[in-house]
Amino acid sequence: MASTADSPPSWFTPKRLLIIFCLINMINYVDRGAIASNGVNGRSRTCDDKGICKSGTGIQGEFELTNFQDGLLSSAFMVGLLLASPIFASLAKSYNPFRLIGVGLSVWTLAVAGCASAFSFWFIAIC
Numbered sequence: 001m002a003s004t005a006d007s008p009p010s011w012f013t014p015k016r017l018l019i020i021f022c023l024i025n026m027i028n029y030v031d032r033g034a035i036a037s038n039g040v041n042g043r044s045r046t047c048d049d050k051g052i053c054k055s056g057t058g059i060q061g062e063f064e065l066t067n068f069q070d071g072l073l074s075s076a077f078m079v080g081l082l083l084a085s086p087i088f089a090s091l092a093k094s095y096n097p098f099r100l101i102g103v104g105l106s107v108w109t110l111a112v113a114g115c116a117s118a119f120s121f122w123f124i125a126i127c
Contacts, residue, residue: 024105031112063121076125
């Protein structure tokens with residue numbers, strides 16, 4: 001007979017894990033889309049010949065980013081993702097994958113909070 005320490009918790013069912021993983025995956029894609037769609041939906045501040053200026057929209061308008069800086073944000077995000085993916089994949093062989101998911105979600109939550117409180121281009125690029 002197995003001890004109670006070896007038995008999984010009652011919430012640890014395949015159906016619930018699938019729901020949790022699907023929700024995490026959906027939130028991840030929404031987060032990716034926030035930066036990726038900025039070049040399409042965002043617009044930097046523009047001024048016409050008469051000196052009348054229209055404020056920008058999205059991240060590009062809020063931080064007064066050039067198109068280069070906007071593209072750099074997407075590139076920085078992808079570089080971070082490309083560096084972290086093989087590291088976490090190799091760690092999953094020797095550590096509990098659920099703990100790694102927890103660590104990854106914690107780091108991601110801190111990065112999202114940092115980006116939400118960003119006050120400049122470089123601050124958001126580092127997050």
